[in-house]
Amino acid sequence: MRHERISFACLAVPCVLVNSLLVCLPAMGQALTPSPTSQSSSSSYSSNPSGNSSQSNNPGAVLSQSPFSGSVPEGKATAEVLPLSFKDAIDRGLRNNLGILLQSDSTLTARGEKWKELSALLPHVSAAVTETAEQLDFAALGFRFNIPGVPTFVGPIGVFQTGAYLTQSLFDYHAIERKRGASYNEKAVQYSLKNARELVVLAVGNVYLVALSGAARVGTAQADVQTAQALYDKAADQQRAGVSPAIDTLRARVELQSRQQQLIVARNDYAKEKLTLARVIGLPPGQEFSLTTTAPYEPIATAPLEEDLQRAYASRPDYLAAAQQVRSAEEFRRAATAEHYPTLDMAGNYGAAGIRPGSSHGVFEVGATLNIPIFAGGKTHADVLEAEATLRQSRQQLENLRGQIDYEVRSARLDLTAAADQVEVARSSVDLANQTLAQARDRFAAGVTDNLEVVQAQEALASANESYISSLYAHNLAKISLAKAVGVAEEGVKQYLQNQGK
Numbered sequence: 001m002r003h004e005r006i007s008f009a010c011l012a013v014p015c016v017l018v019n020s021l022l023v024c025l026p027a028m029g030q031a032l033t034p035s036p037t038s039q040s041s042s043s044s045y046s047s048n049p050s051g052n053s054s055q056s057n058n059p060g061a062v063l064s065q066s067p068f069s070g071s072v073p074e075g076k077a078t079a080e081v082l083p084l085s086f087k088d089a090i091d092r093g094l095r096n097n098l099g100i101l102l103q104s105d106s107t108l109t110a111r112g113e114k115w116k117e118l119s120a121l122l123p124h125v126s127a128a129v130t131e132t133a134e135q136l137d138f139a140a141l142g143f144r145f146n147i148p149g150v151p152t153f154v155g156p157i158g159v160f161q162t163g164a165y166l167t168q169s170l171f172d173y174h175a176i177e178r179k180r181g182a183s184y185n186e187k188a189v190q191y192s193l194k195n196a197r198e199l200v201v202l203a204v205g206n207v208y209l210v211a212l213s214g215a216a217r218v219g220t221a222q223a224d225v226q227t228a229q230a231l232y233d234k235a236a237d238q239q240r241a242g243v244s245p246a247i248d249t250l251r252a253r254v255e256l257q258s259r260q261q262q263l264i265v266a267r268n269d270y271a272k273e274k275l276t277l278a279r280v281i282g283l284p285p286g287q288e289f290s291l292t293t294t295a296p297y298e299p300i301a302t303a304p305l306e307e308d309l310q311r312a313y314a315s316r317p318d319y320l321a322a323a324q325q326v327r328s329a330e331e332f333r334r335a336a337t338a339e340h341y342p343t344l345d346m347a348g349n350y351g352a353a354g355i356r357p358g359s360s361h362g363v364f365e366v367g368a369t370l371n372i373p374i375f376a377g378g379k380t381h382a383d384v385l386e387a388e389a390t391l392r393q394s395r396q397q398l399e400n401l402r403g404q405i406d407y408e409v410r411s412a413r414l415d416l417t418a419a420a421d422q423v424e425v426a427r428s429s430v431d432l433a434n435q436t437l438a439q440a441r442d443r444f445a446a447g448v449t450d451n452l453e454v455v456q457a458q459e460a461l462a463s464a465n466e467s468y469i470s471s472l473y474a475h476n477l478a479k480i481s482l483a484k485a486v487g488v489a490e491e492g493v494k495q496y497l498q499n500q501g502k
Helices: 002-032 059-064 086-096 098-118 173-240 246-281 305-315 317-340 379-445 452-486 489-496
Strands: 082-084 124-137 153-171 289-291 343-354 361-371
Touching: 082 086, 086 098, 086 173, 086 246, 098 173, 153 361, 173 246, 173 289, 173 317, 173 379, 173 452, 173 489, 246 289, 246 452, 305 317, 305 379, 305 452, 317 379, 379 452, 452 489
Parallel strands: 082 289
Antiparallel strands: 124 153, 153 343, 343 361
């Protein structure tokens, strides 16, 4: 019997080599084949995506997700005012944003799932040392006799044993396919991490531009207050001189107080917008900072539509992650079918045994087991159906995402074109409103008209300034949104905003 086990073990050696080759082939193929995409691993046949491929390209939707609106503060607040450029804000967000930190931790989970599946194919080795003492009662064992001179029990009997134990799967196609699926899931999570970085760039860029717009509104509100104050002083002087009626002074004072109220609101909104920016990028609580990047209008030349679409399909990490999810689901589908296949395992041990350590001698045992599944109560059929459903869902999600990318790229390009036109119109409106206000002031000073015309000109200028600030924000945000839609936000956002200052 021992010779038969040894012969069986010798036959098992080439099986081990074949099994190792099957395990290594997927890794070789992954290294040689440039394939897109991914998903996270699962211990069952249903997918458990750790990267959400349906995450919105809208920065408002990004910030509505609590992880991306929070952060882990970095460092401690200082008394100095921290100068914060657009690039600094992006870098801090990529280090401290909660969404990217949580996604980074998800990669560890996916790596653990891959090792869990791989463990079924690797050797399991353990060692043990035992020392036992036992006394046996013959009557308890069924030998009920009473012969003079023959004891009714034996012992105590001492046994010492030590050894190393090995179990190894020689061939298990089910485990091999599950390991491959877990590997694709790990790659999916890595793409999802990159997608999280893209979302952080979009979110930080949005809140930084919102803060810049708030600062611009404070500046225009202060200018409006100064203008309203000058007009009020002029109206009061003319009233005292008997040149203009009291209604002009009252009208000018109402306009001044209205502008003062708008300045208070603008300052409060700007302060809260800075708090939001600090939360997203992980500034220490209470840290004062100033925005050093301006937001001028810088038109950009866009690539042809088909080029942007092809680049998006090739580089967007959420699309690459979804494609890897499909490949993972295909492997898990094969793994479910492989539950019908036989498996071959070996086990053995080698050590020493005896009455005591000093009188022990070498012992060993080795054997192999061929397990042929015949009927598992329908479990294999259920796993196949579940894996097939997961595979179909993954393919449908991939196709849906492809259509979503087409929509986002086209939409971002339309927004960029429309915003550029709006900036041009708004800039012209500001120039015209300034000319109108200047002429109205001259007419009022010359006594040609009352200050109602001046107040109306002030209102028109304030409205034109607000339109210009909003259109400038929309244009700069459209640049970032297009970079995100194409899949190059992290690398391309600095290029899109390279003329905005540092």
